[in-house]
Amino acid sequence: xxxxxxxxxxxxxxxxxxxxxxxxxxxxxxxxxxxxxxxxxxxxxxxxxxxxxxxxxxxxxxxxxxxxxxxxxxxxxxxxxxxxxxxxxxxxxxxxxxxxxxxxxxxxxxxxxxxxxxxxxxxxxxxxxxxxxxxxxxxxxxxxxxx
Numbered sequence: 472x473x474x475x476x477x478x479x480x481x482x483x484x485x486x487x488x489x490x491x492x493x494x495x496x497x498x499x500x501x502x503x504x505x506x507x508x509x510x511x512x513x514x515x516x517x518x519x520x521x522x523x524x525x526x527x528x529x530x531x532x533x534x535x536x537x538x539x540x541x542x543x544x545x546x547x548x549x550x551x552x553x554x555x556x557x558x559x560x561x562x563x564x565x566x567x568x569x570x571x572x573x574x575x576x577x578x579x580x581x582x583x584x585x586x587x588x589x590x591x592x593x594x595x596x597x598x599x600x601x602x603x604x605x606x607x608x609x610x611x612x613x614x615x616x617x618x
Contacts, residue, residue, distance in 0.1 A: 476527035476534050476562065478569060483518050493533040494526060501552040502606075516540055525569055527562050535562035539570050545578040545614075546570075567594050576617050585609035 481490070516522055521541035527534045534557035540547040548570055553563050570579070571594060583591045585602055588611050599614040 474529060476529045476557075478525065478527055478565070480523055480525045480569070482520060482523060484520065486524065489531075493528075493531070494524060494536050497533045497536055497552050497554055498550060500554065523573075525566050527565060534560075535566055537563070537566045537570060539574060542580070545580050546574045548579060548581040551581075564594075567591075571595075571615075575615075578617065579615040581613050582610045583613050585611050588613070 479490075483491075486494070517524070517538060519540070523539045524536065525539065526536040533554070535553040536550065537548055537552075538550045540549065548567065551563055551566070579596070580599070581591065581596065582603075582605065583596070586609075588598065591613055594615065595618070596613040596615045598611050600612040602609055602611045604610070
């Protein structure tokens with residue numbers, strides 16, 4: 472990681488097989504290996520034409536990724552993941568900010584890991600309901616209204 476990471480964005484249909492692999496590899500490393508989720512949820516939403524994948528890469532290495540879903544009346548940010556070796560550099564924040572630039576004129580939702588609720592609040596998200604467990608990890612629903 473010698474240079475400034477490059478922001479990339481694409482619909483699933485526009486991803487190369489190598490990009491799909493690298494994005495999925497990062498999700499597995501973060502959610503399955505580090506957080507010991509039994510298996511990553513394959514909900515099929517990655518494939519939806521309106522879903523946008525955003526990621527930061529350095530060369531061929533994906534350092535951080537998110538996806539933005541179209542839920543009709545709102546957009547939903549999810550699958551926020553940063554490689555262990557790239558943490559502490561503000562990469563996830565850059566991706567959230569990029570999503571806000573593109574979609575912040577409408578409501579945005581997300582399911583935050585409970586310990587990150589305060590982190591998401593700095594972007595204008597607020598808790599929007601009771602907490603819940605997802606893959607054994609406490610989460611809270613959050614929503615951000617347009618400014």
